[in-house]
Amino acid sequence: MNGSGNGNGKENGYGKRVKVESEVARKKIKTEGEKKRRVKREQKEEEEAEEYEWWRDQNGDKDDTIRWTQLEHQGVLFPPEYVPHGVPILYDGEKVYLEPEIEELVGFFAALLETEHGANPTFQRNFFNELKLLMSKSKRKYPIKEFSRCDFRPMYEYFQKQKEEKKQMSKEEKAALLEERKMIEEKYGYCILDGRREKVGNFRIEPPGLFRGRGAHPKTGCYKRRVRAEQITINIGKDAKIPEPPKGSKWGNVIHDQTVTWLAMWKENVNDNTKYVFLAAGSSLKGQSDLKKYEKARELKKHIVRIRKDYMAALTSSDGKTRQRATALYLIDRFALRAGNEKGDDQADTVGCCSLRYEHVTFEDGKVVFDFLGKDSIRYYNKVEVHPAVYRNLVSFQRAAKTPGNLLFSLINTVELNKHLSSLMPGLSAKVFRTYNASHTFQQELEKQDVTPASSIHELTLAYNRANRQVAVLCNHQRAVAKNFSGQLSKIADRLMGLRYECRRHIDLLKPNLTDLSLADRAKYDLAPFEQACRDDPDRPITTEWLYSYFADLLTKDIERLEKKKASDATQSNLDSIEEKLASLSSELSTLNSKKEALSSSKSSKPYIPEMYRLTFNSIDKSFSTIQRLYTRIVATKTALVDKDENKTTALGTSKINYIDPRITVSWCKKFDIPVEKFFPKTLREKFKWAMHADKNFKF
């Protein structure tokens, strides 16, 4: 099952590269040991799961409109009924108690008080309209008239308290909850599909709440109502036992449609969208379409030269429609834009290629600037150089559009575009370009990376993530910057400075002891790479001031540790020695602080180093191995820092899950003797089971 080449004989879950060193590494060994056990456990689970290797008997001419012949499942799981809490809200400062149905709705809003939704005027307005509607239907008279006079804080605080209590739950309570979850998953989480047990994805019916539309969605904040069995259609095998609906209710419909893959379906009330219960990503049905998707993208590889030639030629066609289509294709292919279907007024105003409007394109310094909101209202901003014919076309399309609000590609739409594409290659549509370009780019970028099978695991990971990042940038996969990101970054940078300083100190200590060695012996202790590694970062040089805070920090932490020890496990016999140590640490701290204060007045060059942190030379070997160990940590911290910074606003997951052919990753891992677990967590290994057998020479 595991195709990564890290057989059981290897030292640990990450192959043979992790150097195990004494003392400092001891803790690491413990956690790595745990990790190793976990990975092994997972691998065992994966191996044990009875495997139907559908990818082994794929035959192309099978009738693929029938998706299953046998389907048995347990239906869906409903969220628990509402339990009123009786906490009021304030209106003009006066308590207002609400009847359960209204309290539930108000609770949905109160819970979001401190979020962006809660602060969004559209969200507030839609919610309040729903509330007024509900109140108007009630027999009770409520004084509530204006949103601005409501205070939802008592309810909000009640929820916060509940959250806190949940956190404080005892181990036993948590375990019981987990047990219950497992039992539910055991019941609803699996189905029988053509004689095999397969995992179901979202068997839980979505609970009621306020619709959380993204971006400027006009319906955000509307009441998403509780779904009842009567609204649900169950799709199940003819011979299968129909699952029991909740007591006193019945399913809206039960059908036996073998041409679709969903198990249950209902209509959601806010946007009138259909919601489905599908199988999990790791199921054979999903796996088959995944494989098909990537094979289609690989098929495009064979046609891409011809297709590009075709649309490049069409850029200068005398027919306006042809010119628009060619230009749109150029953008979809070059910049991985989405097709851009038309959207209604009751949705957020977002666009893709075909729905680009006058205002989304500008021209600067001979370049084209795209600036629009794409899927999920994520901004797409790109200033790019394009082929002169494309530039001319875009200028003329914009001129024809005349004013903002009008379509740039006024003569074409996605249906037509895709029709044209499928005439160039069967099954080709606009989204295939995204898959093709993502996978192709990834493979190319991976090849460009400066790594060899001898590179460290850190370097290989960084290389992989860099290639992944190129794809994520191409596809414009963004994420919000984590809160306190800069704080986290400077924390790592600070740690790096400390490591560099310690490494340099040890080098300075060792160096004089090497002078008496023979030339050959001295070569054994080459310090050059380490000296290079601990050179200062020009942006953050090690100053005397920094050194004082560095040592003060060490002292403070040591003091805290000792205080804790004293409070928790001091016995009569060690109490004295703890007190003694504490006293000397505290006195060093005050010395240090006074030296630091004096720093500005006296320009003393040599910083004061507290007694306990001064180094003493022991032996060449010991000293050298300490330096090696510090060096390893410096390199690891440095790469982590670069990786983190580069990942600030880019989300790598989406492209990994949806666009990059997993066989590229598998084959790369095999080539570099690195476990695939490093890049695919459990669920992805499950999803990409079909790709795990890829050979190390696989080419997309």
Next chain:
DNA sequence: TGTAAGACTTGGAATAATCTTC
């Protein structure tokens, strides 16, 4: 030929689980 419905993939955020650091 246009429009709507339906089925499926793609996507970021929220939440849960795990790891790291102190």
Next chain:
DNA sequence: GAAGATTATTCCAAGTCTTACA
């Protein structure tokens, strides 16, 4: 062993694209 950070997973919104129907 607790807190905070990181990573994995779940949730459900928002796309794409095909088909049905008028």
